[in-house]
Amino acid sequence: MTGAEKAAILLLYVGIDATTKVFQHLDDMDIKKISQSMASLGHVSLPVIQEVVDEYNKITSPDAGFFSQGDEFVRKILEKALGVSKADMLLQELHTTSIGDIEDILSEMDAKTVANFLSQEHPQTIAVIVAKLRPKQTSDIIAHLPLDLQAEVIIRIADVDQVSPEILKDIDDVIRRELTSLGGVQSFKVGGVEKVVEMFNHLDRSKEKHILDKLDVMNPPLAEVIRKHLFTFEDIFKLDDRSIQAIMREISNDTLTLAMKASTEEVKEKVFRNISSRAAEMIKEDLEVMGPVRLSDVEKAQTEIIKIVRKMEEDGKVVIAGRGGDDVLV
Known part of the structure; x- marks a missing residue:
């Protein structure tokens, strides 16, 4: 048996509620693999169930095997774990193509x-x-x-x-x-x-x-x-001061200093205004003594910060009303 097949058997056995909680911690690819296995299992015998359960060090005593509920079981789990819209999209992909x-x-x-x-x-x-x-x-x-x-x-x-x-x-x-x-x-x-x-x-x-x-x-x-639609490093500083302050708290000084190497004076001023005076002085000093740096390193630092901002947006910690901006030049 493949790993997906073993996972499908174990999750079908423990039921919808437990499976829902597991699916919430998996990525789309793993969910699709396991769902495909669930839908195609058919009857699963008791020895096979016992083998899978033992392998995962679970203690169980089922009286008989079970018959997979197929698509309906998969749909219920996906809807409960991911919502109706995303569940429909994944099921559509499962049924349409390999x-x-x-x-x-x-x-x-x-x-x-x-x-x-x-x-x-x-x-x-x-x-x-x-x-x-x-x-x-x-x-x-x-x-x-x-x-x-x-x-x-x-x-x-x-x-x-x-x-x-x-x-x-x-x-x-x-x-x-x-x-x-x-x-x-x-x-x-x-x-x-x-x-x-x-x-x-x-x-x-x-x-x-x-x-x-x-x-x-x-x-x-x-x-x-x-x-x-592109969200750039400069776009961060078009946000309100409160949002920028929240973002700055999530970024290390080293990453911020490197990312600002290519920034305009306007961006630097907005950064310094939204961090502590001590941190601002440290970054100013580091920028003054910093020698030439590779463009790729600056871009990497900026990309890291952008990812942090996007994660904060997903978590509802900041609100990005609009997107857009110019390219960074070094």
């Missing part, structure tokens, strides 16, 4: 290898494939594609919204011919502008600027939309 298998395959490969493999494919095919991956992996792969191909793929990711099962089956064959579609008549969301923006947030600034410059020529409206 695209999760593609994600598993690509997740085991480094970005450069995947980019070399995909670079021979049509930009539309590349877009559909990478749009289903995690944003960080998507950005890494695109960064390794030929320069002339990068903007082409970005445009198509933004345009890809609904994909038919037939197209997904063709793409399955491109990646691994032995994979087959699970069928279904629905289509599901794989891309869109939101996906592009999320992917851009994982690119370094120089790569981001290069692609946006290309998009300015190839598709100006799309470039404008992306810029409006």
